[in-house]
Amino acid sequence: GGQRLETLWAPVRTRPHLTLFGAFVLVLASMLAAAPKVPAIRPQVQGVFPHGAQRGTQVEVAIKGKDLQETREIRFVSAKLKAEILHSAHNLVRIRVRLNPSAESGRHDFRLIAPHGSTVAWFDVSNRAESFEKEPNDTIANPQAVELPLLVNGTITAADYDHFRFTARQGQTLTFDLNATRNGSPLDPVISLHDATGIELAYSDDYYPFKEAHIVYTFEKSGPYVLRVYGTGESGSDTSDYRLTAGEIPQVD
Numbered sequence: 422g423g424q425r426l427e428t429l430w431a432p433v434r435t436r437p438h439l440t441l442f443g444a445f446v447l448v449l450a451s452m453l454a455a456a457p458k459v460p461a462i463r464p465q466v467q468g469v470f471p472h473g474a475q476r477g478t479q480v481e482v483a484i485k486g487k488d489l490q491e492t493r494e495i496r497f498v499s500a501k502l503k504a505e506i507l508h509s510a511h512n513l514v515r516i517r518v519r520l521n522p523s524a525e526s527g528r529h530d531f532r533l534i535a536p537h538g539s540t541v542a543w544f545d546v547s548n549r550a551e552s553f554e555k556e557p558n559d560t561i562a563n564p565q566a567v568e569l570p571l572l573v574n575g576t577i578t579a580a581d582y583d584h585f586r587f588t589a590r591q592g593q594t595l596t597f598d599l600n601a602t603r604n605g606s607p608l609d610p611v612i613s614l615h616d617a618t619g620i621e622l623a624y625s626d627d628y629y630p631f632k633e634a635h636i637v638y639t640f641e642k643s644g645p646y647v648l649r650v651y652g653t654g655e656s657g658s659d660t661s662d663y664r665l666t667a668g669e670i671p672q673v674d
Contacts, residue, residue: 463538464488468660471574472604473545477522484514485660494534502529543604547572558584561619564647570668577608577657583650589640596670597636597648601663608661609653610634617645
C-alpha cells in the first residue's frame with residue numbers, strides 16, 4: 422500500500438514548474454490590473470484648406486489630420502470669427518467659418534476641441550477678394566488665366582506645378598507673395614516668373630527665414646506673363662496648401 426501511494430503522488434512531486442507558472446500568471450495579472458491606463462491620443466491637425474478667407478464672408482473649410490473624431494468645437498481667439506462644425510471623422514473635419522467685416526487682417530489662432538484632447542492651428546484673414554486654383558494648369562502652355570490683384574488658394578501635390586497667366590504693363594512693379602509655412606502648411610514653396618515664351622525672368626525660394634517665396638519685379642514690356650508655383654524638389658501632398666497674393670502691393674524693404 423505504501424508503494425502504491427508513493428506512485429500516485431510521484432507526478433505531483435515531479436512537476437514543480439506548474440506551480441511556478443501559476444504564480445507567475447497571478448503576479449502578471451495583478452501588475453496589469455494596477456498599471457495606469459494609456460491616455461487617448463490628442464487630435465493632430467495636418468492641413469487646413471482653404472487656410473483663410475476674406476473678412477465679411479463665410480467659407481467652408483476642410484481640416485485634415487488624425488484623431489479628429491468627435492470634434493465638438495472650433496474656438497477662435499478672436500470673437501469676430503465663428504466656426505460651425507458640419508462633419509467630424511477620424512481624419513477630416515468640415516466646418517463653416519463666418520468672418521465679421523471688422524475682423525483684423527492677419528493670422529488668427531483657433532483651437533480644435535474633442536473629448537480626448539485639443540490642438541491649435543491657424544487661419545488667415547485677408548481684406549481682398551479670394552479665389553481658388555483650378556486644374557488643369559500644370560504647364561506654361563496651359564495656365565490658369567487670372568486678373569490682378571488677386572489672392573488665390575491652392576494645393577501642391579507631389580510633382581505638381583500650378584501656372585497663372587496675367588497681363589502686366591510696361592514699367593509696372595508687381596509683388597508676388599506665397600504664404601504657406603507661415604500658416605502651418607507643410608509646403609516648402611518655390612515661385613518663378615516667366616514671359617509668354619517660357620523664359621524665366623525671376624525666381625524665389627526661401628525668401629523668408631521660414632521657407633517662403635517672394636518676388637518683386639518691374640516689367641520692361643507690356644504683355645502676358647506666367648507665374649509658376651511648385652514645391653522644392655517637386656515635393657508636395659494633399660495638405661500642402663498655399664495662399665498666393667499678387668498685385669501692386671505696398672512693399673517695405
